Amino acid sequence: MFREIILPTIFSILAYGFWISPDFKEIAAGVAIFLFGMLALEEGYKAFTGGVPEGILRKTTNRLSKSLSFGVISTTIMPSASTADCPWVIIKSDEKNAHASMRLDIF
Numbered sequence: 263m264f265r266e267i268i269l270p271t272i273f274s275i276l277a278y279g280f281w282i283s284p285d286f287k288e289i290a291a292g293v294a295i296f297l298f299g300m301l302a303l304e305e306g307y308k309a310f311t312g313g314v315p316e317g318i319l320r321k322t323t324n325r326l327s328k329s330l331s332f333g334v335i336s337t338t339i340m341p342s343a344s345t346a347d348c349p350w351v352i353i354k355s356d357e358k359n360a361h362a363s364m365r366l367d368i369f
């Protein structure tokens with residue numbers, strides 16, 4: 263019963279959003295292109311690697327202790343893209359003028 267109602271409800275909400283707002287159309291199109299790109303990237307990665315990384319991941323995470331240690335080690339070794347690529351704003355105080363100036367450093 264719930265599953266029969268949920269899909270038409272979602273489609274109705276999307277149709278209403280498309281009818282009301284042109285910005286909603288742009289956002290929905292951007293999300294759709296992003297999701298399509300992610301699916302294409304996943305298929306290409308699987309075709310390129312032949313599923314070897316999935317096997318390694320399955321063997322290294324088959325128990326809770328192994329999966330926790332794998333997560334901690336991999337997070338420590340590989341920095342997150344959000345922290346590695348974002349610009350850092352450094353605030354330096356100027357002692358002569360007694361004010362703080364902002365300088366944008368991109369690492």
